[in-house]
Amino acid sequence: xxxxxxxxxxxxxxxxxxxxxxxxxxxxKPGPTDVPTVAPLSDFGGAGGAWPTEQWWKSYHDAxxxxxxxxxxxxxxxxxxxxxxxxxxxxxxxxxxxQSGAQVDAVADADRQRLSDSGxxxxxxxxxxxxxxxxxxxxxxxxxxxxxKQKDTVESxxxxxxxxxxxxxxxxxILASSVTDAYFAWQADQSxxxxxxxxxxxxxxxxxxxxxxxxAQLEAGDEVHRTDAxxxxxxxxxxxxxxxxxxxxxxxxxxxxRSQAELPALTMRPLPQVGGPLPDNVSIDLIARRxxxxxxxxxxxxxxxxxxxxxxxxxxxxSINALIGVQSVDIGSLLKYGSRVPQVAGAIHxxxxxxxxxxxxxxAAQSAIESAVASYQETLVGAARxxxxxxxxxxxxxxERAQRVAAVDAAQxxxxxxxxxxxxxxxxxxxxxxxxESWIEQRDALLQLDAEALxxxxxxxxxxxxxxxxxKATP
Numbered sequence: 001x002x003x004x005x006x007x008x009x010x011x012x013x014x015x016x017x018x019x020x021x022x023x024x025x026x027x028x029k030p031g032p033t034d035v036p037t038v039a040p041l042s043d044f045g046g047a048g049g050a051w052p053t054e055q056w057w058k059s060y061h062d063a064x065x066x067x068x069x070x071x072x073x074x075x076x077x078x079x080x081x082x083x084x085x086x087x088x089x090x091x092x093x094x095x096x097x098x099q100s101g102a103q104v105d106a107v108a109d110a111d112r113q114r115l116s117d118s119g120x121x122x123x124x125x126x127x128x129x130x131x132x133x134x135x136x137x138x139x140x141x142x143x144x145x146x147x148x149k150q151k152d153t154v155e156s157x158x159x160x161x162x163x164x165x166x167x168x169x170x171x172x173x174i175l176a177s178s179v180t181d182a183y184f185a186w187q188a189d190q191s192x193x194x195x196x197x198x199x200x201x202x203x204x205x206x207x208x209x210x211x212x213x214x215x216a217q218l219e220a221g222d223e224v225h226r227t228d229a230x231x232x233x234x235x236x237x238x239x240x241x242x243x244x245x246x247x248x249x250x251x252x253x254x255x256x257x258r259s260q261a262e263l264p265a266l267t268m269r270p271l272p273q274v275g276g277p278l279p280d281n282v283s284i285d286l287i288a289r290r291x292x293x294x295x296x297x298x299x300x301x302x303x304x305x306x307x308x309x310x311x312x313x314x315x316x317x318x319s320i321n322a323l324i325g326v327q328s329v330d331i332g333s334l335l336k337y338g339s340r341v342p343q344v345a346g347a348i349h350x351x352x353x354x355x356x357x358x359x360x361x362x363x364a365a366q367s368a369i370e371s372a373v374a375s376y377q378e379t380l381v382g383a384a385r386x387x388x389x390x391x392x393x394x395x396x397x398x399x400e401r402a403q404r405v406a407a408v409d410a411a412q413x414x415x416x417x418x419x420x421x422x423x424x425x426x427x428x429x430x431x432x433x434x435x436x437e438s439w440i441e442q443r444d445a446l447l448q449l450d451a452e453a454l455x456x457x458x459x460x461x462x463x464x465x466x467x468x469x470x471x472k473a474t475p
Contacts (some may be wrong), residue, residue, distance in 0.1 A: 026314040027362055030307065033300060033369060035376055039384040041283035049277035051289060052448070055179050055465035060272045063181050072256045079175055085164050103142070107325060110137040134334050137325015137341070149312035152305045160303035165170050166468075167297035173291065173466035179255050181458050183266075183459045186248035188451035190268040192444055193241045199440045200234045206433050207231060271450050274457035278391060279464070283384070289465030290383050296376035303372045307365035313358050317349040383463065390460040397453045404446045410441035 002014040053059070057069050073079060114130040115123050123129035143150070215226060253260045287293050308322070328334040351358060391464040418432040 006329050010295070019079050019416065024332045027311055027359075030309075030366075033304060033436045035297070035300060035373060036380055037287065039283045039286040039380055039387075041286070041384045041388060045437050051279050051285075052461045052464050052467045057176060058178075060184075062183075062269065062272070063263055064266065065180060068183055068256065069176050069179050071258065071263075072175050073172055075257045076175055076255060077257050078170055078175060078255075079168070080173075083169070087393070088164075102438045104138060104140045107135060107139050109133075110331075115207060119350045131329050132331070133327070133329055134331050135327050136334060137323055139323050139325075139469075141319060141321045143317060143319040146318065147312040147315040149309050149315075152309035152312065153156070154308065156302045156305035159298045159305060161300065163295045163298035166298060166470075168466055170291035170295065171282070173462055173468070174465070174471060175255065177462040178457050179252060181455055182255065183253045184451065184454050184458070186245050186252070186446065187269060187271055188247065188454075189245040190242050191271065191447055192236065193245070194268075195440055195444045195447065196234060196237050196241060199437055199444075200231070200238065202295050202437050202440065203231050203234050203450075206430060206437075209428070209430055209433075223306055255404070270363055271447075271454055274454055275394070275452075282387060282464075286383060286387065286465070287468040289468060290379075291465065291468045292304060294468070296372070296379045296471045300369065300372040302374055303365065303369040307362065307369055310358070310362040310365040312350065313361065314342055316351070317347075319347050321345045321347070373464060386463040387460070390456055390463050394460065397449055397456060401446070401449050401453065404442070404449055408442045408446055411435065411442045415439055 005120065058066055089118075111133045115121065115128075117123060141274075207230075210224060210227050249260055249263070249266070253263060256263070260349065271294060287297075292402070304457045321344070323341070325341055326334055326336075326339040327341045328336070328339040333339055414435040415432060420433050421427050422429050
């Protein structure tokens with residue numbers, strides 16, 4: 001074998017030996033990450049109920065509510081923050097993708113160098129003490145991604161962007177449900193105010209009757225203080241409800257990110273009736289219906305790609321560099337054919353001794369996966385608890401409401417009975433007014449149950465994902 005062939009063989013053998021040494025500490029290829037695929041939910045006996053639609057709040061058929069939610073989704077600072085995080089994640093994908101391709105740079109350089117009198121080539125030998133040097137060309141480089149390191153980096157950035165996109169959807173759902181809840185809380189306060197004002201009128205009538213009886217010396221004068229106390233309690237309740245309604249308007253303005261003057265006019269309307277069975281297979285399909293669970297799942301996949309990229313660091317990197325350009329000490333000769341200086345170079349980077357840096361980076365990536373899995377499980381359990389709580393609360397309210405409706409009917413019958421006895425002259429009208437006051441209180445309690453049922457229904461729409469579905473194509 002010739003000396004030249006022997007030299008090439010020795011170089012190849014050395015490269016192979018170094019590659020084997022570099023891969024000696026390579027961690028074993030990890031298996032798939034084990035994540036739950038079913039939400040830990042009891043069987044609610046789904047009876048064919050529908051999942052929420054993407055604009056679930058429109059099922060309440062309230063044009064003012066639709067306008068409020070649209071304004072919130074367009075201008076809310078909360079959603080703007082989530083939108084900014086999504087934009088940042090998308091730019092990270094672009095950066096990762098740009099780093100994985102070929103790099104081409106234009107080079108233009110002009111230098112003037114003075115020769116040292118004490119240098120290797122002093123000016124007295126060359127006949128000049130300074131010279132110019134001009135360079136012009138294109139420089140290209142490319143790293144071969146044989147082990148998938150760059151590909152995994154790009155996919156990790158894409159998974160992070162998908163997670164940010166799902167988080168923005170989750171933030172929009174929370175915002176829409178908060179606006180809807182505040183709006184119907186205002187409606188409930190307005191309806192309760194009407195009932196309490198009815199009660200105020202009843203107490204005033206009772207006070208007038210008591211004043212007449214006191215003047216006729218049929219009652220002790222101290223009874224007027226009892227009437228005043230009842231009236232003060234009712235008016236305190238009115239003040240509390242008016243304040244609560246104003247706070248709901250403030251909350252709406254804060255959620256939307258507008259001043260109160262910019263909100264649409266709010267008009268009192270009856271609360272919508274809610275209810276209906278849960279969808280079938282809630283424990284199975286909930287994972288694909290919750291944006292926060294989807295975001296957590298994307299985080300796991302991003303962490304897995306980061307770990308794969310860290311594992312690929314153990315393999316050697318191979319890159320090539322090329323230069324197409326011209327060089328001359330005379331700018332007038334720079335573009336001549338003889339001034340060309342083409343150059344091609346290849347490089348192999350072999351990580352052999354790195355003080356444990358690669359293993360530490362791989363261990364950190366593995367720990368990130370474990371943390372992402374734990375966060376996913378926590379989110380899944382929280383989602384299941386959310387659905388179970390709302391469903392159980394709704395069932396409890398429905399049971400209580402049936403009894404409250406019976407109480408309202410009984411109170412109304414007492415009014416009819418008392419009115420008949422007043423007409424017969426058996427008793428005075430105070431008994432009818434007392435029965436009326438009790439009837440108003442029962443209606444107020446029923447209204448509060450209806451408001452609680454509506455708030456629970458909003459919470460259930462949110463718990464079921466608010467129309468999100470992971471099976472849709474993710475851009």
